[in-house]
Structures are given as structure tokens and as C-alpha cells.
Amino acid sequence: MQPSAPISNSNSITDALNNVLGRIAETSAACGREPAQLVAVSKTKPLELLQAAYDAGQRHFGENYVQELVSKGPQLPSDIKWHFIGALQSNKAKTLVALENLHVVESVDREKTATALNKAVVALGREPLKVMVQVNTSGEESKSGCEPGETVHLAQYVERKCDGLELIGLMTIGAPDDAEEPVAFRVLKGELEAVEKDLGRERGSLMLSMGMSGDYERAIRMGSDSVRVGSTIFGAREYPNRSK
Ligand SMILES: *Cc1c(COP(=O)(O)O)cnc(C)c1O
Numbered sequence: 001m002q003p004s005a006p007i008s009n010s011n012s013i014t015d016a017l018n019n020v021l022g023r024i025a026e027t028s029a030a031c032g033r034e035p036a037q038l039v040a041v042s043k044t045k046p047l048e049l050l051q052a053a054y055d056a057g058q059r060h061f062g063e064n065y066v067q068e069l070v071s072k073g074p075q076l077p078s079d080i081k082w083h084f085i086g087a088l089q090s091n092k093a094k095t096l097v098a099l100e101n102l103h104v105v106e107s108v109d110r111e112k113t114a115t116a117l118n119k120a121v122v123a124l125g126r127e128p129l130k131v132m133v134q135v136n137t138s139g140e141e142s143k144s145g146c147e148p149g150e151t152v153h154l155a156q157y158v159e160r161k162c163d164g165l166e167l168i169g170l171m172t173i174g175a176p177d178d179a180e181e182p183v184a185f186r187v188l189k190g191e192l193e194a195v196e197k198d199l200g201r202e203r204g205s206l207m208l209s210m211g212m213s214g215d216y217e218r219a220i221r222m223g224s225d226s227v228r229v230g231s232t233i234f235g236a237r238e239y240p241n242r243s244k
Contacts, residue, residue, distance in 0.1 A: 041230030090116035121164030137184035169207030
């Protein structure tokens with residue numbers, strides 16, 4: 001007798017991953033664009049499930065907790081590109097930045113965080129760290145991110161005062177029950193254009209990171225370049241609201 005299958009096994013992860021990749025490709029193509037990047041959000045999930053997604057070809061992974069990320073990172077292949085997408089306490093910046101294959105910190109939402117990351121990069125002598133500014137586009141108190149009106153200022157701060165950081169885009173969580181024409185995503189797109197203009201960057205040179213399990217196709221239609229999908233790939237989390 002076979003033991004009953006766990007809720008998420010390697011096969012179901014491969015299937016779910018391929019399904020999401022197919023939808024991303026289809027939606028992007030319908031908009032006449034290259035496929036958006038997929039970040040597999042693996043917070044709270046065990047190493048075996050991440051390894052299964054890696055074996056299926058996935059390379060970009062997202063985590064929300066510094067301790068969890070720096071524990072998982074060294075136990076998995078070193079060509080994984082880690083995205084830190086959670087709230088960051090300044091005193092954890094150095095621990096986070098010490099992870100060699102940390103690819104980007106998507107959740108810079110105040111000058112203090114940028115300063116702490118910059119200091120850590122300089123202290124460790126690592127190459128400039130890619131960052132995104134996280135914007136709270138839904139107005140919900142519970143969500144992190146700077147106010148939309150602060151985006152340009154924070155982007156300027158990263159660009160001008162933080163030599164160790166490289167601004168590559170903007171990130172938002174958005175609003176879960178947003179309409180077919182999502183206001184939150186439109187706000188982020190507007191902020192992106194304002195930042196590109198202010199910093200004298202070419203239009204389209206910065207990335208938009210928006211869209212999660214419930215709304216990634218909508219986000220792509222709204223111009224997202226990178227979607228962060230967790231539960232649709234790895235199954236529901238035991239603590240679904242821990243980070244939202
Ligand atoms: C957890 C999380 C995700 C993934 O959420 P799902 O709904 O499981 O796809 C994406 N972005 C952030 C910032 C998260 O905290």
C-alpha cells in the first residue's frame with residue numbers, strides 16, 4: 001500500500017509551476033510582450049519543495065523572513081537568485097546582505113532601510129545590491145510600503161545617497177479584491193513613470209514587480225515585468241496572513 005500523498009509533492013509542484021509559466025507566457029504574448037519573470041515565493045515551505053521547483057527549472061525564489069532565507073539559502077544550489085520581499089529591520093540588513101546569491105531586495109520602503117542595506121554592502125565589500133522601492137498602493141495600514149507620494153523622493157535617495165545600491169524597479173502587493181481595472185496596479189505604474197522621468201531614466205528601464213497568486217495575470221496585463229507567486233505553486237501556507 002502506498003502512503004497517502006502529501007498535499008504538495010514534487011510532481012504537483014512541477015505541474016503547478018508549469019501551469020503558472022504557461023499562463024504567464026500566454027498572457028504576456030497576448031499583450032505583445034516577452035514573458036514576465038516568475039519569482040516563486042517559498043516562505044514557510046520546506047527545502048524539498050524548493051528543490052523540486054529548482055529541478056523543474058525555476059531559478060528566482062522569494063522569501064519574506066531574513067532568518068528563514070539565510071538558513072535555506074546555503075542549503076540549496078548557489079545559482080538560485082533570491083529575492084527578499086519581506087519587511088526588513090535595519091539590524092538584520094547585514095545578515096541578509098551576507099547571503100552571496102541574494103539577487104534583489106524588493107522591499108525598501110523607507111530611507112532607514114536603504115541606509116542600513118547600503119552600509120551593509122559597503123562593510124562587506126560586495127558589488128552593488130539591486131533593490132526595488134516598495135509602494136503601498138492599496139492604502140491599507142497593514143501593508144508595508146511607502147506612500148505613493150513618497151516614491152520619487154525615496155528613489156532619489158537610493159540613487160543619490162546609496163552608492164552600494166542599484167535601483168531596478170518598484171514593487172507593490174496591491175489590493176486583493178481590486179476590480180478588473182486594478183487601481184493599485186495603475187498607481188504603481190504611474191509612480192514608475194514618475195520615477196523614470198525624475199531620474200532621467202529611459203521609459204521602461206525600471207521594472208514593475210506586481211501580481212501574486214490571485215492576480216498575476218491581471219498584473220501582467222497592467223504592465224508587470226515580474227510576478228511573485230507562492231501558494232499557487234507550493235500550496236496554501238499554514239500561516240497565510242503572517243506577512244500580509
Ligand atoms: C507571500 C507573498 C507573495 C506570494 O503570495 P501568494 O498569494 O501565495 O502568491 C507575494 N509577494 C509578497 C510580498 C508576499 O509576502
